[in-house]
Amino acid sequence: MTKLSVNINKVATLRNARGGNNPDVEKVALDCELFGAEGITVHPRPDERHIRYADVYALRPVLKTEFNIEGYPSKEFIDLVLRVKPTQVTLVPDAPDQITSNCGWDTKTHQAFLTELMDTFGEAGIRTSIFVGTDLELIEYAAKTGADRVELYTEPYASLYPKNPEAAVAPFIEAAERVHKLGMGLNAGHDLSLVNLKYFHDNIPWLDEVSIGHALICDALYLGLKKTIEEYKNCLR
Numbered sequence: 001m002t003k004l005s006v007n008i009n010k011v012a013t014l015r016n017a018r019g020g021n022n023p024d025v026e027k028v029a030l031d032c033e034l035f036g037a038e039g040i041t042v043h044p045r046p047d048e049r050h051i052r053y054a055d056v057y058a059l060r061p062v063l064k065t066e067f068n069i070e071g072y073p074s075k076e077f078i079d080l081v082l083r084v085k086p087t088q089v090t091l092v093p094d095a096p097d098q099i100t101s102n103c104g105w106d107t108k109t110h111q112a113f114l115t116e117l118m119d120t121f122g123e124a125g126i127r128t129s130i131f132v133g134t135d136l137e138l139i140e141y142a143a144k145t146g147a148d149r150v151e152l153y154t155e156p157y158a159s160l161y162p163k164n165p166e167a168a169v170a171p172f173i174e175a176a177e178r179v180h181k182l183g184m185g186l187n188a189g190h191d192l193s194l195v196n197l198k199y200f201h202d203n204i205p206w207l208d209e210v211s212i213g214h215a216l217i218c219d220a221l222y223l224g225l226k227k228t229i230e231e232y233k234n235c236l237r
């Protein structure tokens with residue numbers, strides 16, 4: 001079964017636009033769970049332009065499903081994760097001012113750094129995941145760090161899908177098979193949507209989790225949050 005983790009960053013972006021508490025990020029997260037989400041993902045960035053560190057602390061005690069914190073492992077981020085102790089931490093190689101994530105880790109170059117972090121988070125009882133592309137050598141190096149899972153960066157799949165679905169998914173099937181063979185769990189995310197999710201899942205049914213934010217929150221404007229989450233879950237059956 002593939003779990004749907006809803007990334008609520010964009011809900012916080014909307015809230016921050018006016019400085020008040022509308023929409024209420026905590027309530028939206030709880031409603032996502034109520035409507036069937038099996039996890040909540042947040043990706044705090046150094047400028048806190050969407051999810052703030054305070055949101056992460058507030059969410060922890062109220063969430064009932066899997067809590068996934070994504071981000072670049074700065075000192076502040078590492079401290080936050082160790083204090084909050086989410087279900088899962090996903091390390092992403094984002095620059096501080098990046099608009100959104102745009103690549104996976106070079107796990108070969110950063111092997112020692114990542115290995116140390118896997119130990120730190122593992123000892124704290126937090127499941128670990130590393131954001132990676134489909135390069136098979138870099139997936140092998142991700143396994144060497146001791147990560148529990150990898151999250152495949154699916155933007156290249158999403159952008160090629162409308163033109164050529166088979167070619168778009170092919171490198172992801174190969175990468176997913178390698179991840180499976182190496183004994184790691186498999187997550188995926190970035191630009192997954194109602195357009196491309198079902199095909200991805202049909203071709204890689206042993207996915208553990210997808211984290212989806214931008215497209216899902218956009219769809220909710222038209223369909224409502226409950227119906228949107230149901231539709232995403234239908235793609236994962």
Ligand SMILES: CC(=O)[C@@H](O)[C@H](O)COP(=O)(O)O
Pocket residue numbers: 007009010043050070092099100101131189190213214
């Ligand atoms: C790692 C990843 O792909 C997502 O966390 C993505 O970066 C979402 O963040 P934004 O909502 O800020 O684009």
Ligand SMILES: NCC(=O)COP(=O)(O)O
Pocket residue numbers: 007041070151188189190191192211212213214215216
């Ligand atoms: N890890 C990916 C994620 O959380 C959401 O990415 P997106 O759906 O906002 O592109």
